[in-house]
Amino acid sequence: MSRRTRELGLLVPAAAVALLGAMSVANAQSRSLEAGPIAVIGVIAGLFLLMHIALRLRASQADPYLLPIVATITAIGMVTLYRINPVLAREQVLWLGVATAVFICTLAFIPDHHVLEQYRYIFGLSAVALLMATVVFGTDISGAKLWIRLPGGQTVQPSELTKILLVVFLAGYLRDKRELLAIPTRRVLGMSMPPMVVLGPMLVIMGTCLAVLGLLNDFGTPLLYFGVFVAMLYVASGRVGYVVAAFGLFIVGAVAIWAVVPHVQARVDTWLHPFAEAQGSGYQLVQSTYALANAGLVGPGWGQGFLLGDRGHYVVPVLDTDFIFTAYAAELGFLGAVALLCLFIVLVARGFTIAAQAPDGFSKLLAVGLATTIGVQAFVIVGGIVRVIPLTGVTLPFMSYGGSSVVTNFAIIGLLAVVSHRSRVPYRPRVPRKVRRDAALAAEGIGE
Amino acid sequence: MNRSISRVFWAMAAGFLVLTGMLGYWQVVHAGAINDRPGNPQAIRRSQLIARGPILAADGRPLAVSVSNNASGQVIYHRTYPNGTLAPQTVGYSDIIHGSTALEQSQNGWLTGDYGAESLLVRLGLRSRRGAAVHTTIVPAAQAIANQLLAGQRGAVVALDPRTGAVLVMASSPGFNLNDVSGHFASILKQPGSPLLNKTVQHGYPPGSTFKVVTVTAALESGLYTPQSRFDDTGTVNASGHPLHNFNGERFGPHDLTFALTNSINTTFAKIGLVLGAQRLGSTMQAFGFGRAPSVDLPAGMVVPSGRTASTGHILPSDQAGEDTARIAIGQEQLSVTPLQNAMIAAGIAGKGTIMTPYLVQRVTDTGGSVLMTHRPSVFSKATTPKVAAEVTAMMRNVVKEGTGTAAALSGLDVAGKTGTAETGVAGINDAWFIGFAPSSAARVAVAVLIENTASQGGVVAAPIARAVMQSIIARSN
Structure with missing residues (x-):
């Protein structure tokens, strides 16, 4: 069975999840399964078929599991969104359409990801520029100034796009400086360090990004960038020392911010003692915890939990974005939530497998960076909800409502597909027809 | 490079394992405690x-x-x-x-x-x-009559089936409408007379002369007295250094024990109390159930025990040595008795000395109608011997026939009873009681009626209510 046929077969369970999920939501609300959800599910299935066809045409040897896993997570996300807010679910289908277009364009216009390597500084600087632009033109939504309002009234979240730019930059940069990183030249505080000229540009770009995000009152995204940065640095250098140093810096920085910024202290207090402020700053977490505990091991089932009040309002705040995981786990229970976490870790595992199978350093670093992005982002938001770390508002990939997030994540999957295809089918640039004919004639020894 | 890649993956997998662990803590391990938190909207909706x-x-x-x-x-x-x-x-x-x-x-x-x-x-x-x-076990007709006759007063009515312990009436006044709880709770709380309090079980009252049923039982059990024992009343007895008088300062002269109960002669019972002493009186109290409260299928702790209120505020099952047994014998000295306990005293005499465990839940059935649980009557305590119970019954019958409790008499039926009028400490304000049972030979109902804060006496305000409630129950079981 070819890789693409296997992929097509594995897309069937994802469609089944969407169908059964929509049915159980409709049943729970004592409505018949109207034409609406079926048509919408058809549209979503069509979008994934388009992506599948694009893979057949442009990356036939790409990993066959990426798309089915993503489709299953998307199906779960769509059903959850449909259950809590059918209007948003329909809007999200439009965003999924845009994401499909971006996915197909990624395959169409980046036949070989190695071309990105030479533009690494452009990517790095664009990341900084985009975040700077957010500072200048940003709109405040729910406490963080992370969105830029477009003339059409839509808002985009540049920090989502920035994460791809940074990963490409880091992959190119670290590939370039790998050998230098591996050979330390001096010792700082008892630790071997490479020359500053090697680290400098990377630290400047990373530091600027983190600082700008801090200014924007966002702490989830810097955490994500930092996690990805450390992972890529470790893969590039193979040196645990860097990881230790980075975490040391991180802890010093975190404590410093905690000591200086009052509302960070408040957030840490909320993390440790949400019930102390159950009606105030802890309200979100407390309501989310109530909803999780209510589900228990297996949960009441889709549509059967208490997520919407009598006036249709969310019982847990920001249920469609930050707390979409709660919306799901509150109805499918611990087992359902663990299944979802397994889907994410399997998706990450595929990304790491692609990295391991890739022949060159840039591909490996790119794949690790992209896969880590998805994994760390899921960890940061779910970890915030289950109180492993303080709650920071990042989206859950492929699940949260929002265009920027879903578009960026499909671009990530597109890039991973290209990397995995290219590790099996090395890129041979297409040569113009005349050159090719001349070469053929020359080979045959027929001259004019 | 691939070794580092695999290590990063395992680090991330470990992170997800931590997520799973914490999620399991909130959703499974600790879920019960979270669900029980007050104000949890999920628990309310569930x-x-x-x-x-x-x-x-x-x-x-x-x-x-x-x-x-x-x-x-x-x-x-x-x-x-x-x-x-x-x-x-x-x-x-x-x-x-x-x-x-x-x-x-x-x-x-x-x-x-x-x-x-x-x-x-x-x-x-x-x-x-x-x-x-x-x-x-609640009998609506009898319960409604109790409510109706209690209306406008503070008080309580308990009616038991002495043969089984079934609580037939459990009424407390003032009442309220259960449908008002969700919308008008504050207005219920504002009403005078503590409508939320179940006065039959949640509060004790001085029993007054109804306690003489316990005293007379102890007296007969002691062998020192018979119903025919002779006494001479001069209107006053000296007890614990203070003179003790009859109700309204009456003097009865020479009489026997039956006459003393019929006319509720304080001086005679005070003398008996002094003779019996704390130990005999106390053990009879315990035999009647003082000091331990049956649950009556109500929540744990809702039913308070009856007994002597100690200086610490605790209810003691019986008298302590050195107390004023003369005043205890006539139902004073910080005695605290719930209407339920008083009904159990009546039921003990009615049941030939045996008190059945009072209960409210007869049976439980599922939606299909099959019986999941049926109450099995059980003995709560042996209050006294059948012989003493028969003697006390005869004396109590006399109370209703020609004594203080005539207002409880039912035509064609033998009613046995005892009135009580306990001083509350405020002059002219009494707690009025009647306890009794009918028919006296084979009792089908035992009752206790309490009217709080009345200027009147038990024989006047409480006995007629007891009569109506007993009549209703006997009419039903005929």
């Missing part, structure tokens, strides 16, 4: 999703039922009380904000379908959750 079983009176009349309605796509239930004023403090309420009380609280397991393997079957999706029906 309770609304259960079709709570009905609470029914002895004739099947509904006292509490659940009504379904639709809320944002879900079927939820809310509790209504079709006879919300009939026995509000006994049925209790089950409310999102104000919690649950009385039978609604104690029978919650049955009412929510959380019994046996039922919750497991529901959990496995094999059965939808339906609460079981709780059939009580």
